[in-house]
Amino acid sequence: MNQTIDFQVVDNIIEELGCKPSAIIGILQGIQEHYRYLPKEVFPYLAKRLGISEARIYSVATFYENFSLEPKGKFVIKICDGTACHVRKSIPILEKLREELGLSENKKTTDDLGFTVETVSCLGACGLAPVLTVNDKVYPAMTVDKVSELLKNLREEM
Amino acid sequence: MGNKEYMIIDGIPVEINGEKNLLELIRKVGIKLPTFCYHSELSVYGACRMCMVETERGSLEAACSTPPRAGMEIKTNTERLRKYRKNILELLLANHCRDCTTCNNNGKCKLQDLAMRFNIQNVRFPNTAAEPKVDDSSPSITRDTNKCILCGDCVRMCNEIQNVGAIDFAHRGSKMTISTSFDAPIAQSPCVGCGQCAVVCPTGAIVVKDNTAEVWKALDDKNTKVTVQIAPAVRVGLGKELGLSDGENAMGKIVAALRRMGFDEIYDTSTGADLTVLEESNELLKRLEEGKQDMPLFTSCCPAWVRYCEKNYPELLPHVSTCRSPMQMFAAIIKEESKNSSRKAVHVAVMPCTAKKFEATRDEFKVNGIPNVDYVITTQELIQMIKESGIVFSELEPESIDMPFGTMTGAGVIFGVTGGVTEAVLRRIASDKSNTGLMSIAYKGVRGMEGVKETTIMYGDREVRIAIVSGLKNASDLIERIKEGEHYDFVEVMACPGGCINGGGQPFVPYEARVMRGKGLYSADKLCNIKRSEENPLMMSLYNGILKGRVHELLHVEYASKNQEG
Structure with a gap:
């Protein structure tokens, strides 16, 4: 996981949000937006710039579910498992996705960094249930059968 | 009743006297309210909920995070509270x-x-x-x-x-x-x-970290000569655990116990501290005479501070004294002397300190790959060993340390408390060598448990500004001030609040007992017939003997390998 970090990108984010400890969440969000995860290498740099310990930044980064310390796949698939989607059978869709991609609850990203599969509690699109998103594009009224086709299309895009 | 404010704790009226929280007040009236997450010197966290009390209205409040209010009525031991605490x-x-x-x-x-x-x-x-x-x-x-x-x-x-x-x-x-x-x-x-x-x-x-097993093993080996040095703070740190009172000077008993356990030669790290005083004051005087003004000379006795400096302020390392810590100076000499023995030499140091364990493993203090201090055990481990050996500590007759390195001074003993190193160095460089001169140094603001102390003395016609800090936060705050241009000539840093008497290897005691430890060391100083390091007769023979031509090799160090783990 030795990613070369463009510290200019990090610097720009820090400059925009202010070089102060209280801006840490925003800064981490900015970095995650750029890299799709929080690379380990930015932690010492941030600690030095903001004057807080690496352990504390790690504390913040692990507290929020939204931050990822693992690199995410090119396609991040989020399956909604809110009440409406759940009763309309979102779990079989999740299981099908995991089966086809060789993933599990603990292993969320494929080794080739192609796909990440995770669940969300509600996407706020209950009328379209069961719903999933691929990199923020919404796929409504999903079924187990549609999963294979979706993955086939995505693989072609890669 | 005047302006005094009162509240009721378990039916007893109690005066409120500026206490930060209920917990402090409750403990002041002699009720041991249980806590896990409260320490008066740390910020209030309020997580463990063990210190809950019941108010007159039946609501529950965490005593650690509730300020006392006049007229408040609380109970600390009710059926409900006992049930919650058990839960x-x-x-x-x-x-x-x-x-x-x-x-x-x-x-x-x-x-x-x-x-x-x-x-x-x-x-x-x-x-x-x-x-x-x-x-x-x-x-x-x-x-x-x-x-x-x-x-x-x-x-x-x-x-x-x-x-x-x-x-x-x-x-x-x-x-x-x-x-x-x-x-x-x-x-x-x-x-x-x-x-x-x-x-x-x-x-x-x-x-x-427990190193007692290794020490026992060395003691049991008849082909090994085991020498030991005891740091100043240890003698005032173990009493309570072994049936003496807080801060009582137990040096004589420690020596007796160690001798019974089988240590061959027993010394006092205060002797090493005397060497440090001489070397460090030379370094300071040289700086003052050269008129170096930019940065102060930082002390180097505390291994946690040295490590902190290496990791956070590597640019300051050239201003940290090149003196080895008293433990390492003394160890170098003891190991040198042990070369004459036909038996394998093992040197043990009893320290109030966990960082010393790391210091002992540093490459800088190894000769041919063998560390000068083979094992460091903390006060806690010494207590463990004494208990294990079945020695009834409180009944031991005090004994004295061994020769040839058995003379020390009061200046060395006070190294164990914040301000001690500074006071010892001042005794060395002060021109007034009278008894009143000696006493006046003690009242120049070098004593006391405060985390930051400052003092100014005159050296010739020059004003020498001195800062004494304990606790690394205080050290880093001071360094920031120095970087912004504030000037000092000499800075003593001890990583642990209050100095070595409250080191990581000492048994945990409440604040009042910590103060007693400091007092214990100052009264040990009073009992020493020699107060100044340069008057220690052993120093002369060391400088003319083992140290001749080898002062730099045996007493000084340049911290090179900054990337060692530890």
Whole structure:
């Protein structure tokens, strides 16, 4: 996981949000937006710039579910498992996705960094249930059968 | 009643006298309210809920985070509170290792202590404790995160008092742990090994690394000559655990105990401190005479401070004294002397300090790959060894240390308390060598348990500005001030608040007892017939003997390998 970090990108984010400890969440969000995860290498740099310990930044980064310390796949698939989607059978869709991609609850990203599969509690699109998103594009009224086709299309895009 | 404000605690009217919280007031009236997460010197966390009290309206408040109000009525021991406290303890024990008999913290554990106090005889929940997750990468401390109760004392100590920031909370909810960044081994973190986290840890989650087995083994080997040096702070730190009073000087008894255990030669690190005084004051005088104005001379006795400086302020290293710590100066000489023996030489140091364990492993202090100090044991480990050997400590007849290195001075003894190094150096460089001159140094603001002390003395016609700090947060604040242009000539830094008497290897005691430890050292100084290091007759013979032409080699050091783990 030795990613070369463009510290200019990090610097720009820090400059925009202010070089102060209280801006840490925003800064981490900015970095995650750029890299799709929080690379380990930015932690010492941030600690030095903001004057807080690496352990504390790690504390913040692990507290929020939204931050990822693992690199995410090119396609991040989020399956909604809110009440409406759940009763309309979102779990079989999740299981099908995991089966086809060789993933599990603990292993969320494929080794080739192609796909990440995770669940969300509600996407706020209950009328379209069961719903999933691929990199923020919404796929409504999903079924187990549609999963294979979706993955086939995505693989072609890669 | 005038302007005085009162409140009622368990039916007794109590005067409110500026206490920060109910807990302080309750403890002042002699009620031992239980806590896990409260330490007066740290910020209030209010997580353990053991200090809950019931108000007159029947509501429950955490005493640690509620200020006292005039007219308030509280109860500290009701059926409801007892039930809640038991419940909390049962829940903590439900996922805590209960193998107390084989725990390193057996007998010193607050969880064990409170479970006993609240008569927990049955835990209604199944035990879900995970297997031990031990990190023994550091030579100073050993961590087992699965014995952690998440009180956060270590985190606040590491961040607020020491400004090290090696550990913090990580993850959330049931997955929360205390962790280094990315759960790296503690030796790869910014940890400096000061051991203050182990001092405040209520359970066996952070303990001092145990080296007693190695020492026992050396003592048992007839072909090994085991020499030992005892640091100043140790003599005032172990009394309470062994049936003496807080701060009582137990040096004579320690010597007697060590001799019975089989140590061949027993010395006092204060002698090493005398060497440090001579070398360090020479360094200071040279600086003053050269008129170097830019940066102060920082002391180098404290290994946790040296490590902190290496990790956080490498640019300051050229201004840190090149003197080895008293332990290392003395060890170099003792090892040199032991060369004459036909037996294998092992040197043990009894220290109040966990960072010394790391210092002993540093390459700078090895000769042909063999460390000058083979093993460092802390005061806690010494207590353990004394108990193990069955010696009734309180009944021991005091004995004196050995020759040829058995003379020391009062200047060396006070190294164990914050301000001591400075006072010893001032005794050396002061032109007024009279008794009143000696006494006046003591009143120049070098004594006392404050974290930051400043004083100015005259050297010739020059004003010498001195700062004394203990606690690494105080040190880093001072360094920032110096960087902004404030001028000092000499800065004494001790990593542990109050100096070595409160080191990470000392048994944990409340604040009042810590003050007694300091007093104990100052009265030991008073009892010494020699007060100044340069008057120690041994110094002359050392400089004309072993040290001849080798002062730099044996007494000084240049910290080169900054990237060693530890």
